Amino acid sequence: xxxxxxxxxxxxTAGLREAVEDKLGKLDRFxxxxxxxxxxxxxxxxxxxxxVTIPVKGHIIRAEESSxxxxxxxxxxxxILERQLKKYKNKLIDKKLNAPSFSTAFLEDESxxxxxxxxxxxxxFAVKPMDPEExxxxxxxxxxxxxxxxxxxxxxxxxxYKRKGGTYGLIxxxxx
Numbered sequence: 001x002x003x004x005x006x007x008x009x010x011x012x013t014a015g016l017r018e019a020v021e022d023k024l025g026k027l028d029r030f031x032x033x034x035x036x037x038x039x040x041x042x043x044x045x046x047x048x049x050x051x052v053t054i055p056v057k058g059h060i061i062r063a064e065e066s067s068x069x070x071x072x073x074x075x076x077x078x079x080i081l082e083r084q085l086k087k088y089k090n091k092l093i094d095k096k097l098n099a100p101s102f103s104t105a106f107l108e109d110e111s112x113x114x115x116x117x118x119x120x121x122x123x124x125f126a127v128k129p130m131d132p133e134e135x136x137x138x139x140x141x142x143x144x145x146x147x148x149x150x151x152x153x154x155x156x157x158x159x160x161y162k163r164k165g166g167t168y169g170l171i172x173x174x175x176x
Contacts (some may be wrong), residue, residue: 001028001035008042010070016041019071023078024052030085031056041070050077061085127157135160136168 005012005020020039027037031054040051048070054061061084065076129152130138139147139160146161151172159171 001025001031001033001037003037003039005039005041008040010041010043010048012041016070019074020050023074024081026078027081027085030082043070048073050074052077052081054081129155132158132160132168132170 038053042049046068047066049066050073051064063077063080065073067073127150129150135147135149148159151158156173161169163169
């Protein structure tokens with residue numbers, strides 16, 4: 001696995017780079033050697049955060065973790081990624097498409113947990129055209145952490161969501 005490591009408000013020292021490569025290098029057994037992992041280290045006040053993104057054909061494997069020590073954050077994010085890979089192995093691997101992204105040993109391992117995704121409730125609602133700001137207000141009034149709406153400017157279904165720190169995010173569809 002190859003790593004692209006960047007820092008935001010933090011200098012990526014040789015020690016940090018080595019810690020990331022050693023810890024996340026344990027995930028090599030899951031991936032093909034050509035797999036590229038993007039690692040972003042950031043510091044904000046006393047929070048040391050690591051974000052790891054691993055694109056595989058058709059999916060993105062992502063995890064982030066924060067703590068007051070970057071080395072602890074690195075350990076935690078490695079555990080999360082490993083747990084995700086084991087839990088969703090059968091859903092991630094489509095023998096025809098995604099097999100080149102993963103190692104042969106991981107593909108042949110039968111010990112993975114296969115938790116089926118179970119949808120327990122379906123909800124239907126009318127969507128009215130509105131702008132993203134109005135959707136944020138509506139989301140707050142409902143006390144939800146996200147809100148699906150029809151964007152009046154683009155005539156597309158969008159999602160607004162509440163981010164950590166009290167800010168908002170907007171998800172717009174992009175057709176491939």
